[in-house]
Amino acid sequence: MTPASITDVTDRWPGWGQVLDTLTLQAGFNTTVVIVGTTLLGIAAGVIGAFALLRKRALMADALSHATLPGVCLAFLVLGAFGVAARSLPLLLLGAAATGVLGLLCIHLLLRHTRLREDAAIGIVLSVFFGAGVVLLSVIQSRPTGNQGGLSHFIYGQTAAMSRGDAAFMATIAALAVLAALLLAKEFAVVCFDDGFAAVAGLPVVAIDLVLMTLVVLVTVTGLQAVGLLLVVALLVIPAAAARFWTERLWLLLVLAAAIGGLSGYLGASMSALLPRKPAGAVIVLTAGAVFACSMLAAPNRGVLAAAIRILRTRLRVASEHLLEVLYERERLAPAGGAVDIRRIAVARGWPGWRANLVAMLLSRRGLVERRGRGLALTGLGRAAGARVSRNHRLWEQYLVTHAEIAPSHVDWSADQVEHVLSEPLVRELEAALRAQGIDVPAARGGMEGATA
Amino acid sequence: MSADDAARRSLAGPQSGSASSHAPIGRPRSVLDARPEHSADSPLSVHAMTVAYHRKPVLWDVDYDAPPAALIAIVGPNGAGKSTFIKACMDLVPRASGRVEFWGLPWRKARQRVGYVPQRESVDWDFPVSALDVVCMGRYRRIGWFRPVGKADRAAAIGCLERVGMAELAHRQISQLSGGQQQRVFLARALAQDSDLYFMDEPFAGVDAATERAIVTVLRELKAQGRSVICVHHDLQTVAEYFDDVLMLNMRVVAAGPVAQVFTRENLHKTYGGRLTLLVEASEAVARAGQQP
Amino acid sequence: MSDAVHTFLSIDLLPLLAATLAAFSCGLLGNFLVLRRLSLMGDAISHAVLPGLVIAFLLFGTRASLAMFVGAAVAGVATVALVELIRRFGRVEPGAAMGVVFSVLFALGVLLLEQAAARNVDLDADCVLHGQLETLFWVAPREWSALFSLDWLREVPRQVVTLAIVAAVSLAFVAALFKELRIAAFDPGLATTQGIPAGAVNGLLMVLVAAATVASFEAVGSILVVAMLVCPAATARMLTDRLLPQVVVSAIVAAATAILGYGAASLLPHWLGLAGSVNAAGAMTVTAGVLLTIAVIAAPRHGVLARAVRRRRLATQVQVEDLLGALFRKAESGAAGTTVPTATPHRASLHAARIARRRGLVSGDGPTLDLTPAGRRVAAGLIRRHRLWEAFLVDEAGWRSDHVHEAAETLEHLRDVRRQPLVPGIAPDRDPHGRSIPGGADPARPRSEDSA
Structure with a gap:
């Protein structure tokens, strides 16, 4: 395996040995440096992106990265004019950082001094600066001496074009950024959570914000070569947003975001080293995107599937209780009434017919109701359940009415059994109050006493 | 009123909207039997409405019949589901179950006759429209799709602005109005809707005294024309002064009915707990007012 | 017809026309994006249509097909839907949701492009980004009379025709649904209770934004689209306080931007002594920024100076x-x-x-x-x-x-x-501290309370 392999475009798939070599960082020094550099970049972007996301600055990074293009071009032109070797990476990146910061400054000024909102300010800076960059690019191209000298790599990113020195430079900056972010994690966290409090507590909020944005600039600028300025924002946003699904704790969020970012960088650089025509930037972003999609779907608490199941459960539980309660009370008011027409229940409850049928089916499968043609009736088991539900609702109702100093949002009264939440004397008191109004409360064990009274 | 009466009432739990259905509380009749006899003149009758966001119910089995031609306040603590209640009535929030009828009609058919004044903070007051434009929005339903706002609509809108004392400011951009003036614009828009029933979400929040008086005047005019207004209201001290009826919500109906009957110390205590001593003064003022006639 | 005019007609007219039409449609629709704080949706859509373009191209193998338009439009609408899904169900803040969606889709497009490039396919990301206004030329009729016979219409390239259609549709959309767009943006809750479903109106708007983006692509490139969706609307926002003037001003600013930008791109290099030409789409974008800056500084009412x-x-x-x-x-x-x-x-x-x-x-x-x-x-x-x-x-x-x-x-x-405090009836003559209130002759205010 020669160092040239990273630029070697073939249409063959690599052998297993080659895959293993690359993934275990044994595939030549150059490849290894690039992979390590990109991984570190991913980790740095994950950590700093997490703070940027919490500070709701995610898309500022997009404006920032677009705004780097004119800087790169200007630096290139200036270097060319002074006859310096045209590709001195740190100097080009210095130019990039300069216009990037200028772009951020413009956003700040627009927000401060005009009636324009943040989204518009970001859109303006992003497009105008990038347009200026495109103009400068075409100027560079049209110069008699001019080739672009690989400037377009900054737009789309190309690890293949990285020299050993470039990769080492990137790795160093990324490592420094992570270190700085971890040292300042506590301060960042306070400012992200509540900048007003932070200011009152005597923290220099502006300075901390400035440091955070500086770190964002550093990561963006160093990421230009690897993933390109169009996609570097993804490196900042996606790992953090994906990690957010899994945890509510800051430290874990940072660790997860770093892991997802690092993994994306590692896989992206490796794949682009192994496979032909796989630009590292795109692969990195797609890896992160895949992690995001999985997180969003499958995360246990904030995930979409979990939420959907939760909502469905709540709906069904509420509906089941409603149905049981209706049947139970019907039976009690008119013991000889027999089965109740399901359509009547649907109308009374304001349900569409299918929902009534679905709930009835679920309850009959659990053996709580039985269907007699269109009619529904409680089974013995269902009667007990109905009594329980009815008792629970009555007591909660009474509780909300007499002890309403507790905000109802803290009580989930269809899920929580009264006895589990309230003290026994209080439950007795509620029962007594209901009886005084001439309302039956089924007994606690869910038996038939209340129903037949 | 004796202490015994009060105690009994405090235990009597929720009361249905009108005096006719005073009998047994709790759940007097099965949900199945409900067909309140007067629902055709009741501008709003809510039946067994339950609303649940993600995990928890916000409103549970709310039954309410609004009396016709009345000013009705919805009061209750934060998180009691007041705004949710009016939004769920207008299908802006999905209901888990329950029926809502306006004059015995479903929302789709009654929409023409119902007006809505959202909370003032719910819109962007830097939006490039003038006060007159905002009021004209109240007539969009009448104007219909695609057609532009005509001269007659503009004239009607100016008339509505006049009624709230804002005609002179008709062409101001809305960000140049004070908070009270913005609320009056919203009120004028509601008038432009020319509805028979209005839902208003905290119309008195953060307005100056003059605007408050203007709003009250308009509310009384509406009532005199036989229309009903249902307001989410925060200022308990003014409930008795401004409103005829009150609906006390705390996830379910705590009490509902004419202010003098329902807005008692005990009910307030039930709704708000022991948090507000002002309430006591307010309710005593009501009690005194009730004894006078 | 002189040679100079013929050259202008042949070389400059169509790019100018295409850019103006694209700018016009985007400028018109952008107003509602800016007001709804969705300016970046244009950015997201314009990045995210890339995979749609490439897939359609790979499937049908031609750049000149309706398929490409449809593919990109589908991708654009999918972007909007995905952003909304992630925002609502994933409870991710809107900015981050957009960032995730458009970067992933764009990355997909770049990857697909690389695969396509392996097959020597003539499609690259640069033209999507920067546009290829230069490629729009035709052989204009030599005689003035030929211009009036309308036969030349057949010679007009497809991109320009598409842009003209999209511009017409956008104009019709905004004109016909002006009042619905206004209420749906200002107060969605009221709109919905009035029987104007705000969600549907906004959805329709997004579909049109996607269509405008896609139609603009080949001619002017995505960067100009993003600029035109935001900058003219923002410029108009600095100059006016009413929606109708804002929409009109933004459309004018957009068209002016395109023309001025094109002029700058073709004239400036000569003055600066550069050999080649300057990218026209980029120049227009910068022009948009310059016009906005002027408005921000010098607007009569909301400008920084004022x-x-x-x-x-x-x-x-x-x-x-x-x-x-x-x-x-x-x-x-x-x-x-x-x-x-x-x-x-x-x-x-x-x-x-x-x-x-x-x-x-x-x-x-x-x-x-x-x-x-x-x-x-x-x-x-x-x-x-x-x-x-x-x-x-x-x-x-x-x-x-x-x-x-x-x-x-x-x-x-x-x-x-x-x-002034308009006390009903008569104004008091003593203040609360018991001091007299001077009479109302106030030269600074000829209409004082007394006369009112």
């Missing part, structure tokens, strides 16, 4: 009035002539004294000042307003009398007649 001048003038006004008020109160208490009051910072009060003297409101020099007759009238009006406000706050708004002075101190400077 606001600074207004602030400065108001500060001077307040200082002068405070000075007059202090002199008036001194005179009321019997002492004639006074030194410059020191309640305000020294330099500011000296400045105020200078201004007041220049306006003939005070006389005297050095540290001692006296009210002139004109100054007396103004001061009387001022004190009248102050005391009326105090009376109003106490009688009508129910403030306590020892709390009203500071508030009245601020309110007295309001010159707007309608903001």
